[in-house]
Amino acid sequence: MAKQDPYAALRIKEFNIFLFVRFLLVFGWSMQFIVIEWQVYSITKDPLSLGIIGLMEIIPAFSMALFAGHIVDRREKRNLLALCTAAFSMISLGLFFLTSDSIVGNWSTKSILYCIYALVFFGGFLRSFFGPTIFSLVALLVPKKIYHNAATWSTSTWKTASVSGALFGGFFISWIGVDMTLCLVFVLVILSLFFMFFIKKKPILNKKIGEPIKDSLKAGVQFVFKTKEILGVLTLDMIAVLFGGTVAILSVFAQDVLKVGPEGFGILNASISIGSIVTMFLTTYIPINKKTGKKMLISVFIFGLSIIAFGLSSLFWVSVLALFISGAADGISMVIRQTILQLKTPDDMRGRVSSVNSMFVGSSNELGAFESGLAAKLLGPVTAVVFGGTMTLLTVITIGAVNPTLRNLDLTKDIEENEK
Known part of the structure; x- marks a missing residue:
């Protein structure tokens, strides 16, 4: 077998764009999670409210997982990822408004909290689609001979973005405040959506129509x-x-x-x-x-x-x-x-x-x-x-x-x- 090229997948332009898009999405999602946990505890001072955030996300993510996989296998992957990203941007925009001074000053704590839980629940629904779509798209961007290398770079990008997003989320809270940090998340998601369209539409490989x-x-x-x-x-x-x-x-x-x-x-x-x-x-x-x-x-x-x-x-x-x-x-x-x-x-x-x-x-x-x-x-x-x-x-x-x-x-x- 030929000597392993550690940068094999990075030599493919569309895969590089995919990594950049994935980094922006995961960075934004991780930062948003940290900021929301901070905000929810700040307004409730109740540790149980943090547990409910996880519960609100895991219920739809788990219950929809298999159905999401079925849909992903029958849809064009680039456009499906773009649709999920556009929906994610609406969650970020909604959270930005819910943490703004005008809303915090005029709405009751319970109303704000329930709205945040609702948006987190919708985010869990989207999460059930993101994973299968991204996993399927990777295999359509690189040849089979470098699947293993692409998997390594994709996983590394996800982990780096997850860690750095959580880290910067805490810093941005003190630098620009909760609401402006969520506004930044919205900008990052929109930016990822823009670059996503530099990836061409991919063929649908599952031909079992009507199954x-x-x-x-x-x-x-x-x-x-x-x-x-x-x-x-x-x-x-x-x-x-x-x-x-x-x-x-x-x-x-x-x-x-x-x-x-x-x-x-x-x-x-x-x-x-x-x-x-x-x-x-x-x-x-x-x-x-x-x-x-x-x-x-x-x-x-x-x-x-x-x-x-x-x-x-x-x-x-x-x-x-x-x-x-x-x-x-x-x-x-x-x-x-x-x-x-x-x-x-x-x-x-x-x-x-x-x-x-x-x-x-x-x-x-x-x-x-x-x-x-x-x-x-x-x-x-x-x-x-x-x-x-x-x-x-x-x-x-x-x-x-x-x-x-x-x-x-x-x-x-x-x-x-x-x-x-």
Whole structure:
């Protein structure tokens, strides 16, 4: 096999435009989430109101996921993404008005809160379409021989935008205020919509016109459960996110366990993200095609160990190092998961398979935050984190033992066949 070109996907103009569009969207979405959480807590002073935000987003995102995948597989992807982006811009504009001085000064807190919840709910509905559409569009922008490289760059762009959006969201609140920050989000979304039309319309690869929705949804779910490699990586990531997530209770560790204050809290958050971003970019140089399954299992196992180390640590620098390693391991597993999904999913089923992925992994973020908070309340933060890391290790061992297809997975032949 020829030497891997780490910039192969970046040599395609439309893919570069796609990455820029995705960065703007994710950056704006992440910044908007942080700002809304800040604003809601500022006007209510009730932690439960923050939990309701997650609930309002996850209910439509989860319940619509399979139907969204069915629709995505039967629609032209560029225009569908543009339509979703235009709708997202209306949410940002609405949130801007709801946080403006004229509305805050004249509306009741309850009215503003309910309107924010309604817009977040609509955003969750859109989220169910964004994931499958973006996943399907990537495969139409690059040749099959560089799917693995495109998946790495796309995932890295998403993670970088997510981290930087959350970081700048906090800064912009203090610099220009909540309402003007949301106005900036609106501008970024409109800018992404403008550049989206520099991508040409793509062919619709699913030709099963008139196929009943029930049969279509059933086919997508059955494909995932029959394809042991995909089922294995989705299960691994779901358990790792559900039990191994520590972000939701990092503030507890910063204030009550490590006693490092807001500055230390920021460093703890940053260490996870830096580890993840660094390793995702490194994977563009280091091939993951050989012994892919073992690398996936090892990366999630290391993630579990690092989470346990963080839970047991009472030294700040050890905690930072443990979180950096957890982010690095998580970054590797994310790239491997996206690569396996791109290579093992038929073109006409990408929307539905991506929707099942979002149900497995995407929904686990909110559920994982709830699990972490509940476990910390019942068991204490240290025991909760150690328990989560232990559950992750047990899951890796179990899946490695019962799923030899994933354990022995090697993508060398898949990539070589695509390169022919």
